[in-house]
Amino acid sequence: MKNTKKAFAILAFTTLMSLASCGGGSKPVDPEKSEGGKDEKVTVNFWHCMGKSNQALLDTLIKSFNAKEPNIEIKASSAAGGYDDLKALCLKNVSTHTLPTMAFCYPDHVAEYMAAGGEGVCVNLDTYINSADLGFKEEDGSHDENGSKKTGKDDYVKAFWEEGCNYEKAGTYSVPFAKSTEALFYNKTVFDENGWTIPQTWEQMWALCREIKATYPEIIPLGYDSDSNLFITLSQQMGIPFTSKEGNHYLFDNAQSKAMMVDLKSKFDEGLFTTKGTVGNNTYTSTKFTSEEVLMSIGSTGGTTYNGTDNFEVGVAHIPYYDLTKPAVISQGPSICIFNDAKAVEREAAWKFYKHISTAENSTYYAVSTGYQPVRTSSYETDAYKSFVSQSGGLFNEVAKVSSNLLDSYFNSPVFVGSSVARAEAGKIVSSILLGTKTVDQAYNDAMTTCVNS
Numbered sequence: 005m006k007n008t009k010k011a012f013a014i015l016a017f018t019t020l021m022s023l024a025s026c027g028g029g030s031k032p033v034d035p036e037k038s039e040g041g042k043d044e045k046v047t048v049n050f051w052h053c054m055g056k057s058n059q060a061l062l063d064t065l066i067k068s069f070n071a072k073e074p075n076i077e078i079k080a081s082s083a084a085g086g087y088d089d090l091k092a093l094c095l096k097n098v099s100t101h102t103l104p105t106m107a108f109c110y111p112d113h114v115a116e117y118m119a120a121g122g123e124g125v126c127v128n129l130d131t132y133i134n135s136a137d138l139g140f141k142e143e144d145g146s147h148d149e150n151g152s153k154k155t156g157k158d159d160y161v162k163a164f165w166e167e168g169c170n171y172e173k174a175g176t177y178s179v180p181f182a183k184s185t186e187a188l189f190y191n192k193t194v195f196d197e198n199g200w201t202i203p204q205t206w207e208q209m210w211a212l213c214r215e216i217k218a219t220y221p222e223i224i225p226l227g228y229d230s231d232s233n234l235f236i237t238l239s240q241q242m243g244i245p246f247t248s249k250e251g252n253h254y255l256f257d258n259a260q261s262k263a264m265m266v267d268l269k270s271k272f273d274e275g276l277f278t279t280k281g282t283v284g285n286n287t288y289t290s291t292k293f294t295s296e297e298v299l300m301s302i303g304s305t306g307g308t309t310y311n312g313t314d315n316f317e318v319g320v321a322h323i324p325y326y327d328l329t330k331p332a333v334i335s336q337g338p339s340i341c342i343f344n345d346a347k348a349v350e351r352e353a354a355w356k357f358y359k360h361i362s363t364a365e366n367s368t369y370y371a372v373s374t375g376y377q378p379v380r381t382s383s384y385e386t387d388a389y390k391s392f393v394s395q396s397g398g399l400f401n402e403v404a405k406v407s408s409n410l411l412d413s414y415f416n417s418p419v420f421v422g423s424s425v426a427r428a429e430a431g432k433i434v435s436s437i438l439l440g441t442k443t444v445d446q447a448y449n450d451a452m453t454t455c456v457n458s
Contacts, residue, residue, distance in 0.1 A: 046353045049104035049346075050080045052338070053090045061373050062361075069360045076353045087113070087338070091424075095120055103343040106354040111167055111416075112424040114178050114341050118171075119421040127342040128175035129168075132355045133157060145364030145382040154381070159364075163335050163414035164379050170419045172249060179358060182367070182376035183337035184306030185414065186233060187406055189290070191299045192319035202321045206238075209324045213276035216299055226277040227289025229303035232431035234279060237334050238264055240415050241326035247426050249418035254426055254455045256433075257448045265437050265444055272438045281435030305403050306337055308375030312399045320402040322410060335414040337376055368392075375400050377407050384408055425458040 054062060059082060066078045081104075083090040091113040097103050098121035109117075117125050132138045133156070140156035147154050157165055160180065168178035190202065198219065203209040213225035228234045235256075239246045244264060245255035271277060278298065280288055293301035294313040302323050303311060311318060325331045342354045360366065364386055367378040372392045383389055393408055395401045417423060429451035436442040442450065 044349070045075055045077060046349050047077045047079060048106065048350055048354045048357060050078055050354070050357070051083050051090060051094070051104045051107040052080060053083050053086050053108055055082075058370075058374055061370055065361050065366055065370070068366075069357055072360070073353070073356060076356065078357055091116065098125060101345045103345045105346040105350045106340055106342045106358070108181070108338040109178055109341045110336075110424070111170060111178050111339065111419040112427070115171060115419050115421050115423065117341070117343075118173070118177070123173055124344055126177045127344055127351055128177060129179060129342065129355070130176050132352075133176060138352060138355060140359065144359060144362075145367075145380040147382040147385055149381075159380050159382050161377075161379060161381055161411050161414075163411075163416060167335060167416045167419075168339055170249065170416055172420055178339040178341045179362070180379040181338045181340050181358075181362065182306075182370055182374065183335055183379055184304050184376050185333045185335060185407055185410060186230075186237070186302055186323050187305050187308075187403055188321045188323050189293060189301050189303065189311040190319045190321065191293075191296070191316050193316035194299055195319065196317075202319070203324050205328060206241075206324045206326055210271060210276060213271075214274070217275060220299075224275060224278050224292070224298045225300060227283075227292050227298040227301040228277060228279045229289050229301060229307070230431070231279045231281040231434040232427050233334055233336075234268075234302075235265075235430040235434050236417060236427065237323070237332065238268075238326070240332045240334075241330065246430070247418050247420075247423060249420050253418075253420055253422060254452060256426070256430065257452050262444050262448060265433065265447075268434070269437055269444075279434060279438065281431055282438050304336065305375050305377070305407055308399055308403050318399055318402075320399070320406050322406055331410075331413040332415050333410050333413050335416055372400065372404070375403055377404075381411075384411075422455060422458050426455050429454050 059080070062080055066080065069078065070076070083093050087108065087110055090108060094103060094107060094113070094117060098117060114126055133140070142155045145155070145159045147159055164180040164183050168180065169176050171177055200212060200215070203212050209226065216223060216225040236246060239256070239261060242260070242264065244260045245258060247253055248255055272282070278289060278292070283289065283292065288303070288310065289298060289301045290303050290307065290310045292298045293311060294315065296315060301311060323333060340358055342351055346354070362379055364380045364382040365388070367380050368383040368386050368389045370376065371378040371383070372389065378384060378389065392401060393404045417427070433447045433451050436447045437444055
């Protein structure tokens with residue numbers, strides 16, 4: 005759930021206030037109340053945290069939407085920094101009812117919105133999804149599965165769609181826009197020179213890291229761009245409890261998890277790997293990778309461009325698995341929620357816009373240009389995506405070849421108020437133990453205290 009890489013420059017306070025003034029209304033509106041005339045111009049305020057290049061892609065999608073819906077104006081505004089900054093801005097506007105019509109989100113952000121403003125702050129999108137008029141159509145995207153045509157929500161990649169239904173309250177409160185995972189980026193030039201094989205398991209990875217260390221003592225073999233993802237992914241792969249949506253949410257303080265961290269600490273002390281949290285100065289390991297200070301880096305496919313370099317040939321592979329028979333890779337990347345502050349016609353317009361940007365063709369268009377993945381199964385069957393994956397030599401193409409084979413391997417963490425805190429604390433456990441600033445017990449105790457009191 006992080007992971008906008010290399011966060012965009014923080015906007016000034018006046019910019020934040022101008023975004024807040026674009027909110028959808030001054031008070032909550034009855035979700036069933038229809039307002040506005042049939043031909044009246046409807047404005048949809050859409051808050052996101054895209055950088056300039058991705059905003060240009062969004063502008064293209066807006067133009068194609070306006071060609072079909074000329075009476076709907078999409079006002080897209082980029083919030084400060086990244087996802088956490090956007091979450092803070094939305095939370096600030098919950099109480100004043102100056103939220104936008106729709107916004108980028110992560111599911112745990114939506115859980116916080118509902119906790120701060122009541123369960124009705126976000127639209128239960130089932131109303132639209134199940135509507136004969138407003139719901140998905142076959143032309144939006146469909147695929148054949150075992151002789152049966154799958155459309156609507158069944159056409160979305162299962163893990164991507166289920167993420168938005170994984171709340172404590174029944175319903176669909178967020179829908180996927182573009183998704184990413186993690187990949188292993190490696191220095192193919194050096195690997196080829198030494199005849200090294202890409203590791204498939206963590207056991208193979210550590211063996212290779214020792215061989216690299218013996219060959220190049222000054223090099224740290226592996227970097228991991230997200231301390232939180234390292235903890236959460238290893239826990240998932242090893243079957244170690246992390247969090248739960250029900251009952252006692254925080255399960256990570258257990259003997260298995262502590263043993264995992266003791267093992268990682270020993271390998272860190274060997275000089276086999278580093279992480280963003282241990283490098284310091286908020287430096288991503290992808291930066292270390294492109295400057296040839298590490299030979300491999302595990303990072304977000306959404307940040308593919310930051311792993312590109314002219315210094316050497318970059319290879320891409322799936323991350324190591326603890327057990328090859330139980331592959332597990334994290335699902336992350338932006339979803340979209342719609343707020344009930346907006347008028348009914350604005351909410352409907354926002355839903356129409358979401359349907360447009362998530363069609364098989366448009367999801368493919370955004371994916372091939374950014375390193376993210378399409379959210380629809382049918383996107384992977386389009387001629388455009390097949391052609392893209394079949395090409396050789398481009399880093400985005402290589403990432404797509406890897407990620408398109410992982411659709412059945414994704415996992416989502418449970419969503420609840422405090423799940424984002426648990427994620428952040430998991431990262432702190434990793435960095436503090438690896439650096440030796442805290443003992444294992446102290447790191448876990450402090451994390452649990454923060455989670456329980458959040």
